Amino acid sequence: MSYSKKHTLDPTNWIELHSDYLYNYTISRINNHDVAKDIIQDTFFAALKGKDNFKGNASERTWLISILKRKIIDYYRKINSAKGKAEVRMNFYSDGEREGQWIEERVPSTWDAEVEKDIENEELSKAIEKCLGFLPEKYAIVFRMKTIQQFETEEICNELAITSSNLWVIIHRARTQLRKCLEDSWFKN
Amino acid sequence: MKISCDKATKICDKQQYKEASLWEKAQLNLHLFLCKKCGLYSKQNVVLTKCYNKYKNVENRNTKCLSKEDKNQLENKLKAKL
Structure with missing residues (x-):
């Protein structure tokens, strides 16, 4: 040997x-x-x-x-x-008869028809950076690892000791808040 | 087979990374066929994914590193413990 x-x-x-x-x-x-x-x-x-x-x-x-x-x-x-962190506001009723349905003021609004061309705009990256800064840190870390660094789901789960269903809930919340932030600051008519 | 808007948008987000299962995709597609609000969400989500991709390229061009000063600081602190 x-x-x-x-x-x-x-x-x-x-x-x-x-x-x-x-x-x-x-x-x-x-x-x-x-x-x-x-x-x-x-x-x-x-x-x-x-x-x-x-x-x-x-x-x-x-x-x-x-x-x-x-x-x-x-x-x-x-x-x-960590306690006391602002939670992400969700788009849907969380209980009652309308559970899982869109809350009126959170229904997607139509965006400027020109948005597709805007993707090349340097300013957009700054807007995204800013909105990422508003995310609770635990969401920002997972969102960045998945979307920006493009780690495999399994790898992120191992490295942060979370489950994959946990990961998808976080991604959903992060994208929900980012969407709202970018809609208000960038995409709205 | 029927799912809520909440569930539909969650699957839609997952699908942005091409990781929704076949069953989830079937549920989502049926829902999108019937629900205009989620249809718009889904369409806009694709735009957002493109934006994040663009951002990813910009972001990954910026290399981040430790400065000489950072390293000296670390070196000194470590030496003090040796």
């Missing part, structure tokens, strides 16, 4: 060798520079603390990423359970 070479850790080189990689990994999931910076700092600290647990079976980077993944889940859990 052959043994592959054991990997070793060298914390003095971590920043130089891995900080860009860890940062890119984080920022493509959590689109906030300061938060991403804090998360990778926590990752390096946790790695240092736990370096005696490193068995050398995986590379240094793989090991750091496994710690980072847990930090990202922790962060998502934290914001997911």
